[in-house]
Amino acid sequence: MPLVAAFLESFINPGLLLGLALVAAPIIIHILNRRHYTVVEWAAMDFLLQADSRTRRRLRLEDLILLLLRVLVIALLVLAVARPLLRGFSAAREAERIVVLDDSFSMEASGGTGSAFSQAREAAARQVEDAVGKSIPVSVWSGSRPELGSQDLLLGPAAGEGASSSDSSAASAQATGAQAAGLLADLRGREATDLSLRLPALASRLAERLEARKEAGLRSLVLVSDLRARDWLEPGGGALRGDIAVLAADLKKRGLLESLRWRFVDTGSSDRENCAVTAIRLGTEHPLAKVPVKISVEVTNLGSRDRKHVTGELEVAIADPGAGKPGYRVIHRIPLPAIDEVPAGKARSFEVEFTFEAAGKHPLLARIEADRLPRDDAAHAVVEVREGLRALVVDGDPGPGRFSGESGFLLSAVAPRGTVPSGILPRRVTSEVAAKDLRGVDVVLILNRQGLEAGERSVLEELLRRGGGVAFFLGNRVEPERYGEIPFFPARLRGVKGGPGRARLKIGQQAHAAFDVFRGIEGSSLGQVGFDRFFALEPSPGATVAATFTDPDGTAAIIDSAQAKGRAAVFNLTADRDWNDWPTDPSYPVVLQEWVRYLAPRRMKASAVVAGEILLWEPAAGVRYTVVTPDGASAPADAVKPFSPGGGASGAGAGPSDGAASRGALVFAGTFRAGFYRVEPASTVAGSEVSEEALETAWYACRRHPAESDLEPAGEERLRAALGAAGIELVLGRDSGGEPFQKAEEGETWRLFALGAGLLLLVELLCAWWFGRR
Numbered sequence: 001m002p003l004v005a006a007f008l009e010s011f012i013n014p015g016l017l018l019g020l021a022l023v024a025a026p027i028i029i030h031i032l033n034r035r036h037y038t039v040v041e042w043a044a045m046d047f048l049l050q051a052d053s054r055t056r057r058r059l060r061l062e063d064l065i066l067l068l069l070r071v072l073v074i075a076l077l078v079l080a081v082a083r084p085l086l087r088g089f090s091a092a093r094e095a096e097r098i099v100v101l102d103d104s105f106s107m108e109a110s111g112g113t114g115s116a117f118s119q120a121r122e123a124a125a126r127q128v129e130d131a132v133g134k135s136i137p138v139s140v141w142s143g144s145r146p147e148l149g150s151q152d153l154l155l156g157p158a159a160g161e162g163a164s165s166s167d168s169s170a171a172s173a174q175a176t177g178a179q180a181a182g183l184l185a186d187l188r189g190r191e192a193t194d195l196s197l198r199l200p201a202l203a204s205r206l207a208e209r210l211e212a213r214k215e216a217g218l219r220s221l222v223l224v225s226d227l228r229a230r231d232w233l234e235p236g237g238g239a240l241r242g243d244i245a246v247l248a249a250d251l252k253k254r255g256l257l258e259s260l261r262w263r264f265v266d267t268g269s270s271d272r273e274n275c276a277v278t279a280i281r282l283g284t285e286h287p288l289a290k291v292p293v294k295i296s297v298e299v300t301n302l303g304s305r306d307r308k309h310v311t312g313e314l315e316v317a318i319a320d321p322g323a324g325k326p327g328y329r330v331i332h333r334i335p336l337p338a339i340d341e342v343p344a345g346k347a348r349s350f351e352v353e354f355t356f357e358a359a360g361k362h363p364l365l366a367r368i369e370a371d372r373l374p375r376d377d378a379a380h381a382v383v384e385v386r387e388g389l390r391a392l393v394v395d396g397d398p399g400p401g402r403f404s405g406e407s408g409f410l411l412s413a414v415a416p417r418g419t420v421p422s423g424i425l426p427r428r429v430t431s432e433v434a435a436k437d438l439r440g441v442d443v444v445l446i447l448n449r450q451g452l453e454a455g456e457r458s459v460l461e462e463l464l465r466r467g468g469g470v471a472f473f474l475g476n477r478v479e480p481e482r483y484g485e486i487p488f489f490p491a492r493l494r495g496v497k498g499g500p501g502r503a504r505l506k507i508g509q510q511a512h513a514a515f516d517v518f519r520g521i522e523g524s525s526l527g528q529v530g531f532d533r534f535f536a537l538e539p540s541p542g543a544t545v546a547a548t549f550t551d552p553d554g555t556a557a558i559i560d561s562a563q564a565k566g567r568a569a570v571f572n573l574t575a576d577r578d579w580n581d582w583p584t585d586p587s588y589p590v591v592l593q594e595w596v597r598y599l600a601p602r603r604m605k606a607s608a609v610v611a612g613e614i615l616l617w618e619p620a621a622g623v624r625y626t627v628v629t630p631d632g633a634s635a636p637a638d639a640v641k642p643f644s645p646g647g648g649a650s651g652a653g654a655g656p657s658d659g660a661a662s663r664g665a666l667v668f669a670g671t672f673r674a675g676f677y678r679v680e681p682a683s684t685v686a687g688s689e690v691s692e693e694a695l696e697t698a699w700y701a702c703r704r705h706p707a708e709s710d711l712e713p714a715g716e717e718r719l720r721a722a723l724g725a726a727g728i729e730l731v732l733g734r735d736s737g738g739e740p741f742q743k744a745e746e747g748e749t750w751r752l753f754a755l756g757a758g759l760l761l762l763v764e765l766l767c768a769w770w771f772g773r774r
Contacts, residue, residue: 014082022078026070062771069764076757080750094261095217097131098150098206099124102143102225103190104197106708109226109373111269117192119267120224125187127222127265128153132180140187143225144195145672146202150209151183194375194611194674196708197231203247210256220261226268229714230707233722240722248726262723262730268713273303275310275342276376276709280366285602287385288423289359297350297366297379301342302710312336312350312368319361319699325632327678327697328363336366356385361699363676376709380675380701384603388425391596392441396449397477398430403576406447406475409583410575413592422593435459439693442468442600447575448475451482464488464566465618467606469599471568473575474535488568490543490561494536502530503549505557505582512546512560514598517590526587531557531580534572565606567599608701615668615677616643620694623681627668630675630702635668643667674704 101124107117124140131138132153139150153176210219225231234241240248251257276299283294297314301307316332323329336350356362362385367378391414399405403412407428414424426445429437433444433456444460446452452460460470472489480493504527507515518526531549534557539545543561548554549572559570573580582588609615619625627635643665671677679698683690714722716732723730 022074025074026067062767066764066768066771069760069767073757073760073764076753076760080753080757082750084749084753094131094134094136094220096219097127097136097138098141098219098221099127099131099138100141100143100202100221100223100225101187101190102197102223103192103195104144104708105192105194105375105704106197106228106373106711107192107226107267108375109269109274109711111271111372116226116267116269120226120265121188121190123224123265123267124222125184127224128180128184128187140183141202141206142193143197143199143202143223144193146198146205149205151186153179153183192375193672194702194704195672196612196705197225197228198612199231199241200243200247203244203251207247207251207254207256210251210259211254214256214259218259218261220263222263222265224265224267226711227264227266227714227719228268228710229712229718230710232714232719238718238722240726245726248723248728252727257727262728264719264730264732266716266732266734269711270713271372272711272713273305273371274373274376274709274711275299275301275303275307275368275371276373276704276706277312277366277368277379278347278706278709280364280379280381282383282604284597285604286389286423286597286600287356287383287604288389289356289385289387291421291423292353292355295352295354295364297336298347299339299342299349299368300347300706300709301344302712304344306344307342308340310339310342310348310368312366314350314352314354315365315367316354316356317363317365318358319363319697321697326676327628327632328361328676356383359385359387361385361697363699363701373709373711375674376704376706379703381703382604382607382676382699382701384607384699386423388421388423389442389596389600390440391424391426391443391445392433392437393426393428394433394444394446394449395428395430396447397475406473406574406576408576409588410445410447410473410592413583413589414596416589422589424593424596432456433459435462438463438468439691443596444468444470445473445575445596446470447473448477450477450479452486457486461488461564464568465564467565467601467603469567469569469596469601470563471595471599472570474570474572475574475578478535480535488561488563489570490540490559490563490568491537491556491570491572492540494538496533497536497551497555498533502532503534503551503555505529505531506548506550508544508546508548512544514546514560514591514594517594518587525585526591529580529582529585529587531573531582533579537570537572566601569595569599607699608703609671610705611671611674611702612705613671613702615671615679615700616665617679617698619664619666620681620690622684622688622690623694624684625666626680626682627670628678628680629670630673630677635670639670640666640668671700671702674702676700677702 101120103117103120107120108115110116113119128138128140137152137154139152141150142148206221232241232244233239248257251260277297278300279296279298281296281298283296287293295314297312299310299312312335314332314334314336315330316334317328317330319327320329321327332354334352334354336352339348339350342348350366362383364381364383365378366381370377393407393411395405395407397406399408402408411426411428415422415426432453438444438459441463444463464470470488472483474493476496478493480495483489483493506527507518534549534555536553537556537559539556539559540561543559545556545558546560546569547556547558549557555572557572559572561568573582575583577583615627617625625640627640629635668677668679677700679700681695681697683695720730720732
């Protein structure tokens with residue numbers, strides 16, 4: 001029986017071997033043709049029969065030749081249809097099988113038979129089982145995390161190499177079986193990540209492996225995936241994605257493409273309907289306690305049909321160390337107003353107004369009703385609510401009275417008295433700026449200082465690296481040559497200039513966020529302000545001129561420049577009335593408040609990452625850090641590593657701030673789950689002096705990449721055409737077993753049998769015609 005089973009295993013369609021019974025048809029016809037007449041003895045014919053005996057022997061031989069040819073034609077046709085395999089006969093014998101499981105979150109989309117990922121896990125497991133049964137070495141890779149490497153299982157002679165007895169062979173087989181069982185258990189227990197399928201990174205890792213073992217023979221690359229268009233094709237077309245085409249060309253150049261057989265198992269669905277929460281936005285960059293703010297939740301319809309009546313909920317929480325593993329407690333659940341319709345391919349937003357009652361870190365979770373891909377029906381954000389923006393006002397020309405000094409008008413402008421607070425909390429200093437003065441400060445306003453000392457420049461550079469802002473107001477005490485020593489000053493000062501007529505202020509042609517409140521307003525008093533004197537200056541390379549004077553030279557009035565994570569600005573005017581009358585105009589407090597908000601750190605944006613990006617922060621001396629993941633577990637101690645550009649961080653985004661790499665930074669690259677991450681600092685030495693700011697827990701909201709929610713399938717026709725153009729031939733199917741792929745490529749001989757049948761039929765026809773002529 002084992003021999004019979006092995007024989008049948010060598011055919012793709014063994015049931016069709018029953019057709020070999022048809023070879024009896026020409027034999028039966030031949031026999032019937034011999035007996036269709038009755039033999040009658042006739043003496044007169046004996047002489048003729050003896051004379052014709054040689055002719056009769058020739059006729060029998062011709063009949064036998066025709067019979068044999070007809071039998072062989074039928075037999076070869078039946079064998080061709082049954083598709084026999086000759087193991088080892090074909091050059092396509094597998095030397096290794098590489099199984100790639102697509103574990104990106106789009107695989108969680110459900111269909112009629114469960115999610116694509118549940119089917120993919122089983123399909124990948126069957127591929128491994130098939131390879132084990134055929135003693136083919138197999139390796140399993142994660143499609144979203146190729147940096148983890150592969151799980152390898154060596155089989156066949158290599159697995160038992162060195163075995164000198166039946167006992168050692170049995171032990172080796174037992175160990176291999178245990179390894180295979182462990183690999184299959186791990187494979188069937190895997191969960192999808194919140195990452196995308198990273199084909200270029202995967203191809204690069206595989207190329208390194210194939211290059212190292214170039215002479216190993218033919219490999220099969222089996223990708224089990226939902227085969228979405230976004231992973232393979234350029235947007236809006238059928239061309240192969242550029243980065244994949246480049247990698248395919250590199251594989252071909254290195255002679256590796258010919259040694260790969262591409263096999264795709266498609267577990268996806270043709271249904272692309274899906275809605276996702278793609279963003280949570282606030283109406284301001286600086287949410288403040290007890291000040292109402294608009295919260296917008298964006299929903300995108302990535303399907304091909306309009307989505308009707310979408311409802312949702314916004315969950316507002318506050319960071320609370322006593323809340324257990326989550327680290328926060330929910331304080332409000334706000335029903336979102338229903339959206340009547342979200343058109344196909346479009347985005348619509350829920351909008352609510354909310355007032356944060358207390359300062360602190362506020363995690364937000366927005367969700368809509370679940371659809372076929374529940375993972376992207378929720379999104380996360382972290383809002384840092386402040387009591388107010390803290391501004392340090394450095395007065396370089398103080399006076400005895402409130403408005404006699406340089407800072408009097410400015411302090412009244414940024415924090416006016418009244419029932420409606422501006423949200424800005426200024427503090428005035430007249431001495432040299434020290435590091436202790438900048439604790440908790442967002443913006444520093446330097447008014448009419450002669451220059452900055454080396455220590456001041458150092459601490460202000462640190463503020464800019466943290467994302468803060470610095471603004472300079474000029475005046476008669478400014479020494480231009482000393483300002484040339486300030487590396488982050490965004491201009492080169494010349495001399496003071498003035499004229500017989502007063503210059504006016506003109507907002508720059510380029511749109512600037514700090515002047516948005518005035519854009520489009522006719523008759524604004526801002527254009528009527530007069531300026532008598534100002535500096536001739538030259539903006540630094542890369543700086544933006546936000547406003548100019550109306551003097552003949554069009555001198556820059558306000559200059560803005562990005563510096564590290566922060567921004568530096570120069571106001572080519574005095575903060576008091578020495579050189580202009582702006583401080584007495586109603587537009588003065590409006591502009592100054594907008595500029596303070598513009599220069600302050602954008603904390604909500606800085607706390608948002610996409611799954612797969614790195615968390616990067618600058619460590620404080622004497623502090624160790626622990627990262628807590630969305631499930632409440634602490635990451636392993638070695639998960640937090642020193643940052644090294646080009647290595648150590650596998651994510652695709654979030655680079656270091658300017659100078660961070662040289663001064664030292666820490667990185668965490670394990671953001672493969674969406675949710676809230678916490679970086680919790682702790683002093684390495686009990687009782688040591690570490691600032692409260694350095695020991696404050698940092699919160700990050702990790703969201704899923706919105707493009708991963710697009711479930712449009714690539715489609716077999718487009719995928720074959722795109723890969724074919726890159727020189728990649730593939731076997732594509734929905735059968736999760738390995739045998740159809742194996743039989744499709746290894747030892748196939750049906751073409752030879754079909755060709756043989758055709759040639760024999762031609763020979764039979766020629767022989768029948770030739771024999772009939774005589």
